[in-house]
Amino acid sequence: MHRFFFLISVLILLSSLGTAVADSPWEPIPGLDESTNPDDVVVAYETTADKSRLFRKETISFGGAGDVDATLTLDPETTFQTVDGFGAAITGSTAFNLYKMPENARRSLLEETFSPTRGLGYSFVRTSIGCSDFSLSEFSLCDEPGIENFALSSEDKEYVIPALKEILAINPELKIMASPWTCPPWMKVDNLKDLKPYPRWTSGQLNPQYYDDYATYFVRYLESMRDEGVPIYAITMQNEPLNRGNSASLFMTWQEQKEFVKVLGPKLRDAGLETLIIAFDHNFNYDSNKPECRDQFGYPLHIYEDAEAAQFLAGAAYHAYGGNKEEMKRVHDARPDKDLWFTEQSIGDWGYSFGGDLTWFMREVGIGVMNYGCKGIVVWNFLLDDQKGPNRPGGCQSCYGAVNLSTTDFKSAERYSHFYEIGHFSKVAAPGAKRVQLVQDGAAEGLYACAFANPDGSLSLVALNDANSPRSIKVKSGDREFVATLQKKGTRSFKWKASK
Numbered sequence: 001m002h003r004f005f006f007l008i009s010v011l012i013l014l015s016s017l018g019t020a021v022a023d024s025p026w027e028p029i030p031g032l033d034e035s036t037n038p039d040d041v042v043v044a045y046e047t048t049a050d051k052s053r054l055f056r057k058e059t060i061s062f063g064g065a066g067d068v069d070a071t072l073t074l075d076p077e078t079t080f081q082t083v084d085g086f087g088a089a090i091t092g093s094t095a096f097n098l099y100k101m102p103e104n105a106r107r108s109l110l111e112e113t114f115s116p117t118r119g120l121g122y123s124f125v126r127t128s129i130g131c132s133d134f135s136l137s138e139f140s141l142c143d144e145p146g147i148e149n150f151a152l153s154s155e156d157k158e159y160v161i162p163a164l165k166e167i168l169a170i171n172p173e174l175k176i177m178a179s180p181w182t183c184p185p186w187m188k189v190d191n192l193k194d195l196k197p198y199p200r201w202t203s204g205q206l207n208p209q210y211y212d213d214y215a216t217y218f219v220r221y222l223e224s225m226r227d228e229g230v231p232i233y234a235i236t237m238q239n240e241p242l243n244r245g246n247s248a249s250l251f252m253t254w255q256e257q258k259e260f261v262k263v264l265g266p267k268l269r270d271a272g273l274e275t276l277i278i279a280f281d282h283n284f285n286y287d288s289n290k291p292e293c294r295d296q297f298g299y300p301l302h303i304y305e306d307a308e309a310a311q312f313l314a315g316a317a318y319h320a321y322g323g324n325k326e327e328m329k330r331v332h333d334a335r336p337d338k339d340l341w342f343t344e345q346s347i348g349d350w351g352y353s354f355g356g357d358l359t360w361f362m363r364e365v366g367i368g369v370m371n372y373g374c375k376g377i378v379v380w381n382f383l384l385d386d387q388k389g390p391n392r393p394g395g396c397q398s399c400y401g402a403v404n405l406s407t408t409d410f411k412s413a414e415r416y417s418h419f420y421e422i423g424h425f426s427k428v429a430a431p432g433a434k435r436v437q438l439v440q441d442g443a444a445e446g447l448y449a450c451a452f453a454n455p456d457g458s459l460s461l462v463a464l465n466d467a468n469s470p471r472s473i474k475v476k477s478g479d480r481e482f483v484a485t486l487q488k489k490g491t492r493s494f495k496w497k498a499s500k
Contacts, residue, residue, distance in 0.1 A: 183250055
């Protein structure tokens, strides 16, 4: 009898332990809480390609002597673009996965990622208007013909909006960008010459007959999200407008965006909406290797030539699946009055390695695009499961999230390179920061860096050492300087209070 009660007691204990483990918090990166930072030191965070350091925190004293490979001097009086923020996409799949997690674990993950003081301070996200290739099904927000049938989807109401509201509660400064993958299929035609109806999710073009209805569609989306407590900071008119092949897609040339924004802009203005309208939202090379895209090179610059259209555009957005960052510099130099954003890059089964992506991304996207005038960087899915989903047939079947969630317990997860890369910017460059002049003295192969002045008066530097040996740098600003080491194939972020 005693043995029986002992076994029952053990089973009850194991059951309670199992419940505790299943609902235990996400284990955050140590040292993110800024309240523990000493006042008169430099706080540094480092990640290396070999994973020996994963956002490892250290403090560095001012001063220091000895030979260095390069000196980096900040000039906070010479400023460039204002930072909107850094983050990842909250797709339908990401939001669905978040609500598969135990509440404590989800809360801990979101705190670690989005809290400006206790976490990484992600401050910029992207979501879809209607479905994307990372949604639970194909849908628009007006599947039945007639704009009077507009309504937010069940996926928005059950997953995306609750996730965005939970993040906004953690970081009220969060900026949200929204992009459609397709218009409602009943608005599509096969081409702009024949104008035959093309009621399919993939490909097709927007029938000019429905420009007014589609502009109203955007207005109703923005108003509906605002009424739900989710303000949308910016929209793009079409995700990847030169990509016909996604699971949900719409082909939209610069000629079409030029005419459509002349309808969309006044609609937003008349509705009292201050949401930014952003052009393009696709690759650096404009998919110009495709015959039908050969006249699309320089896409946003063509639209800017039309003053009526240009007045409604805040700037242009880019992805890095084709071409290189030099195109962003070219566009910025041609039209410095228009802003730039980087809005998508994924990692996946196409030769991914943590270290390879860390150095490539920080060089070619992170530091690279910020030094060319970019206001913010958003990578693709924030959270996918370990089956790379949920995803849609015809879309990406091999993408990883910045975080990949175990389908065994929906709590265990692996942080991928994108998670740390974005964190190296968001932790030290707050929304409203200004990029500042940075002058390098000394040739140090593989050294890349950008610098910022934050609204709170602090300064920051993000640096990459892409060489196969460590680099020693001296960082100077005003009467303050410090010496730091960058490990081989590693990136390091620094933040410190400016001198008085």
